[in-house]
Amino acid sequence: MRILVAALLLGLAPAGTAAEAPPPAAGPAVTLDRIAAVVGEEVVLEGEISRLAAIGFLPRREGEAELAYRDRLLDLRVVELLREKELRLLTGLEPDAGEVNAKLDEVAVRYEAGAGEPFDRVLERARTSRDEVREWIRRGIALESYARERLLPTVKVTDEAMRAYYEGPFRPRPPRAASRRSLRSPRCRTRSASSCASAS
Numbered sequence: 001m002r003i004l005v006a007a008l009l010l011g012l013a014p015a016g017t018a019a020e021a022p023p024p025a026a027g028p029a030v031t032l033d034r035i036a037a038v039v040g041e042e043v044v045l046e047g048e049i050s051r052l053a054a055i056g057f058l059p060r061r062e063g064e065a066e067l068a069y070r071d072r073l074l075d076l077r078v079v080e081l082l083r084e085k086e087l088r089l090l091t092g093l094e095p096d097a098g099e100v101n102a103k104l105d106e107v108a109v110r111y112e113a114g115a116g117e118p119f120d121r122v123l124e125r126a127r128t129s130r131d132e133v134r135e136w137i138r139r140g141i142a143l144e145s146y147a148r149e150r151l152l153p154t155v156k157v158t159d160e161a162m163r164a165y166y167e168g169p170f171r172p173r174p175p176r177a178a179s180r181r182s183l184r185s186p187r188c189r190t191r192s193a194s195s196c197a198s199a200s
Contacts, residue, residue, distance in 0.1 A: 036074055039081040047127075049073050054126035055119070055133060056111045076140075083143040095141035103137045104130065 034046040052058075052073045053066075060069055108119035115122065123129060 037078050039078055040085060042081045042085075044074065044077045044081070049077065051126040051128045051132075052077075052136070055107065055122055055128070056114060057107060057133075057136065059110065060114075080139060080143055083146060084139065087143065087146050095138055095145060099141060100134055100138045103141065104134050107133065107137070 035043055036046045036049050037044040049070055053070055058069070058072060058076065064072075111119050111122060120130075123133070
């Protein structure tokens with residue numbers, strides 16, 4: 001009787017639940033990629049930043065350390081994701097394919113001039129493709145054009161407004177005498193005001 005009940009339960013169970021055992025552990029867990037940033041529901045992976053750095057997506061600044069360059073790339077991706085979210089809410093601005101291809105060629109030429117090896121070789125080593133780089137560039141150009149066409153027209157600064165700002169109440173003023181004394185001598189912080197005045 002028990003065998004019949006067990007057979008019935010196994011027959012009624014959904015396919016694959018009772019018959020399949022969990023796969024045996026193959027060894028220690030392996031990290032495939034790390035999360036560099038989370039922006040809303042979007043995730044920026046370290047691998048993406050590494051691929052951007054490998055192809056020299058942004059021009060390097062003179063004397064810039066590798067970590068500072070990667071931070072700049074991460075900042076760029078975070079800002080792009082935030083703008084992209086705004087862009088999706090409003091409307092899409094699709095860039096011209098010729099402009100995207102010209103920028104891709106610019107990145108390739110800049111990399112080849114700096115590294116002295118073919119751009120396709122670094123793409124292979126970075127495990128990315130020209131299409132993926134083209135998509136990064138397309139997204140960046142779309143976001144730049146969004147900012148240029150939608151945000152910049154709302155900011156209007158005239159020469160008169162700048163002159164009034166810098167020549168008006170906000171112009172730089174020299175520090176007061178007491179501030180100068182305390183900045184000049186760090187010992188004034190621990191002495192009395194009269195001994196500082198006599199020391200300067």
